[in-house]
Amino acid sequence: MDAAIAAINDSADFLGFIHFAKSPRHLTLNTMKDLISAIRSVNATIPLVSVVVNPENDMLETLRDEVKPDLIQLHGKETPQRVAEIAALTNIPLIKAISVSEKSDLDAASLYEPYVEYMMFDAKPPKTAVLPGGLGLSFDWTLMRHHAAAKPWFLAGGLSSETVAAAVKESGASMLDISSGVESAPGVKDSALISGFLRAAKSL
Numbered sequence: 001m002d003a004a005i006a007a008i009n010d011s012a013d014f015l016g017f018i019h020f021a022k023s024p025r026h027l028t029l030n031t032m033k034d035l036i037s038a039i040r041s042v043n044a045t046i047p048l049v050s051v052v053v054n055p056e057n058d059m060l061e062t063l064r065d066e067v068k069p070d071l072i073q074l075h076g077k078e079t080p081q082r083v084a085e086i087a088a089l090t091n092i093p094l095i096k097a098i099s100v101s102e103k104s105d106l107d108a109a110s111l112y113e114p115y116v117e118y119m120m121f122d123a124k125p126p127k128t129a130v131l132p133g134g135l136g137l138s139f140d141w142t143l144m145r146h147h148a149a150a151k152p153w154f155l156a157g158g159l160s161s162e163t164v165a166a167a168v169k170e171s172g173a174s175m176l177d178i179s180s181g182v183e184s185a186p187g188v189k190d191s192a193l194i195s196g197f198l199r200a201a202k203s204l
């Protein structure tokens with residue numbers, strides 16, 4: 001909660017919460033529900049995002065009916081057809097994350113755009129990685145320069161107060177997503193790092 005308050009005080013535009021058991025950032029759906037409710041009692045407007053990976057329908061129904069995030073971020077290998085089903089099932093705006101290591105990884109993005117509010121482009125994890133995100137890895141940001149997008153998109157992966165200026169310059173991103181770059185240890189958000197990142201990003 002302290003990190004969420006720090007981010008709100010420093011004018012973060014979204015807050016995200018991970019539901020993925022293997023992640024050091026994992027929150028149960030009950031904990032996420034309580035956290036979302038507590039944050040809404042101090043700030044009713046900041047959009048709150050539940051981040052999930054290849055979710056089954058029963059989990060999505062719990063998100064929709066109990067957790068009630070403003071957005072759901074899909075960070076797995078969901079196909080465009082599955083994203084369409086999730087949009088219809090939940091009626092909650094979606095963010096679809098795409099893993100990028102080369103230009104051709106961007107080709108499928110347009111297939112998702114009809115069903116989502118936002119896209120996210122994140123670094124492709126190594127094959128051996130346990131996590132699909134939150135790894136502090138970046139990709140060639142210049143790949144985004146010529147990407148024709150119909151929906152607004154976040155740049156993610158390896159961002160920090162040190163890298164953000166180059167990331168924005170090289171990618172042309174106007175929306176950013178950060179996780180490990182504002183942590184003092186895996187899963188431990190650091191208020192000072194959050195403030196530093198938001199100041200650096202908003203000064204660009």
Ligand SMILES: O=C(O)c1ccccc1NCC(=O)[C@H](O)[C@H](O)COP(=O)(O)O
Nearest residue numbers: 020023133134135136157158178179180
């Ligand atoms: O962060 C996680 O542990 C995680 C686990 C499962 C699915 C997604 C996850 N993170 C997704 C994010 O949106 C991260 O913010 C994004 O990958 C950037 O991470 P980082 O490179 O650490 O800033």
